[in-house]
Amino acid sequence: MNSDKKPFSTAAAPRPLHLRCADGRLLNACWYEPDAAAGPVRAVAVVSPAMAVASPYYRGFAEWLSRRGYAVLSYDYRGIGANLQGPLRREGAGLRDWARLDMAAALRAADKRRQLEQREQGHAIGLLAIGHSFGGNAVGLAPGFEQADALLGVAAQAADWRFWSGLPRTKAVMFFHALLPGLSHAFGHAPRWLLGARAEGLPKQAALDWARWGRRKGYMFTDPALAGELGFHRFTGPVHLWNVSDDHLFGPGPAVDHLGKQFSSASVARHTLDPRALGLRAIGHFGMFRRELGERIWPLLLAPIEQASPVLRARLAQT
Numbered sequence: 001m002n003s004d005k006k007p008f009s010t011a012a013a014p015r016p017l018h019l020r021c022a023d024g025r026l027l028n029a030c031w032y033e034p035d036a037a038a039g040p041v042r043a044v045a046v047v048s049p050a051m052a053v054a055s056p057y058y059r060g061f062a063e064w065l066s067r068r069g070y071a072v073l074s075y076d077y078r079g080i081g082a083n084l085q086g087p088l089r090r091e092g093a094g095l096r097d098w099a100r101l102d103m104a105a106a107l108r109a110a111d112k113r114r115q116l117e118q119r120e121q122g123h124a125i126g127l128l129a130i131g132h133s134f135g136g137n138a139v140g141l142a143p144g145f146e147q148a149d150a151l152l153g154v155a156a157q158a159a160d161w162r163f164w165s166g167l168p169r170t171k172a173v174m175f176f177h178a179l180l181p182g183l184s185h186a187f188g189h190a191p192r193w194l195l196g197a198r199a200e201g202l203p204k205q206a207a208l209d210w211a212r213w214g215r216r217k218g219y220m221f222t223d224p225a226l227a228g229e230l231g232f233h234r235f236t237g238p239v240h241l242w243n244v245s246d247d248h249l250f251g252p253g254p255a256v257d258h259l260g261k262q263f264s265s266a267s268v269a270r271h272t273l274d275p276r277a278l279g280l281r282a283i284g285h286f287g288m289f290r291r292e293l294g295e296r297i298w299p300l301l302l303a304p305i306e307q308a309s310p311v312l313r314a315r316l317a318q319t
Contacts, residue, residue: 012066014059019075019105027102028082029075029109030055032062041117042069042315043126046110046148048103048135050155050286051210052192052199054081058132060291064298069315070128071117073110077102079203089188094205095134095213095220099141100229111147126311131156132289133250136241137259138220140232150309151266153241154301155285157255158219158262159210164255168248176214180207196249198286221262232262238308239266242288242301245274250285269304273297 014030021027034041045065047058055074062072076083077098079091110127117125129148131139136156139145157163161172184190190207192199202210213220220226243256253272260268275283278296288297306312 014062014074017109019102019109021078021101021105023101025078025101027075027078027105029073029106031113032059032066032070032072032074034066034069034071038069040121041071041125043071043128043312044073044110044114044117045070045128045130046073046075046106048106048129048131048139049076049080050133050135050198051206052080052190052195052202053132053286054200056081057198057286058289060294061289061298064294065302068302071113073106073113075102075106079206080200084200088201088203091189091203092205093203095138095209096141096226096229098134098206099138100143103135103138103142104144107142107145107147111144124311124314126150126309126315128152128305128309128312130154133157133285140230140235140262141220141226143231145231146234146236148235148237149311150237150305151235151239151263152301152305153239153256153259154288155243155247155251155256156241156259157243157251158221158258159214159250159255160217160219160258161214162217163258164248164252168252171249172214176211180211180214184208184211196286219258221258230262233264235263235266237266238305239263239268240271240305240308241268242271242273244283244285244288245272246282247285267308269308271304273300 016030019027019029055076062074065072078093114125114127126149128150130152132154136153164172184204184207189204190202192201241260243251243253
């Protein structure tokens with residue numbers, strides 16, 4: 001089955017579900033399912049979004065994964081996209097809530113689906129956790145994330161301004177020290193125009209958490225408030241982290257390298273994507289999930305991590 005070549009229009013509509021978080025809050029989410037005619041589910045994936053980015057942005061990627069045999073869980077954090085309940089200024093969620101409650105609920109649901117498929121099919125099914133930016137750098141805060149077989153981080157980083165250089169470093173200092181906290185206090189949330197073309201508005205507490213971590217040397221990994229909660233060192237599977245050579249805004253290479261150091265018990269592989277190698281002028285922080293670039297980029301992201309995970313490699317070899 002050469003599912004990569006099927007047009008996007010053949011994808012089935014996503015199947016909605018609710019995720020119940022540990023604090024009782026329900027989140028809207030959805031499954032992107034493989035075509036039943038192509039055979040059983042070969043793997044399960046969960047896609048955790050970037051800071052303030054709504055899940056529909058990843059739909060093309062999720063559909064592509066589903067055509068490779070994945071059942072793909074896609075969701076929004078509380079206060080973002082389909083999970084904005086009421087005025088944004090009334091949303092009290094912080095980044096710790098996004099990781100320890102929302103991301104954890106998504107990972108539990110994905111693991112439950114994996115276990116169901118294993119019982120029905122009678123063999124091991126792989127679980128791949130995919131995180132874009134915040135979705136990759138906060139995964140070690142989510143209880144139970146170790147249940148994943150492999151982790152793929154796309155432009156996920158330790159967003160300490162000291163890892164930037166030149167003019168982008170000056171911009172990062174201004175962003176974390178002045179613009180992000182100042183405008184969040186002024187508006188009661190971080191306005192979307194501050195965060196980039198792909199972003200939604202950001203709840204105030206989440207914005208202030210981001211600003212506080214961005215000012216710290218070492219980002220969240222040196223925050224005493226998170227002592228005992230950081231579990232990156234517990235993961236023992238393959239971790240593949242990608243940066244884009246022209247992503248000077250949110251994911252420079254040294255910041256991605258520092259995130260990799262947190263997975264001290266894992267097999268970490270670092271990859272850099274250069275847009276020139278694909279005949280492109282630019283990709284940036286968000287371009288790796290653009291639908292029109294997908295067929296050129298997504299196989300490059302998936303092939304190494306699938307090969308690095310025995311259970312993913314065994315099942316996906318059937319596609």
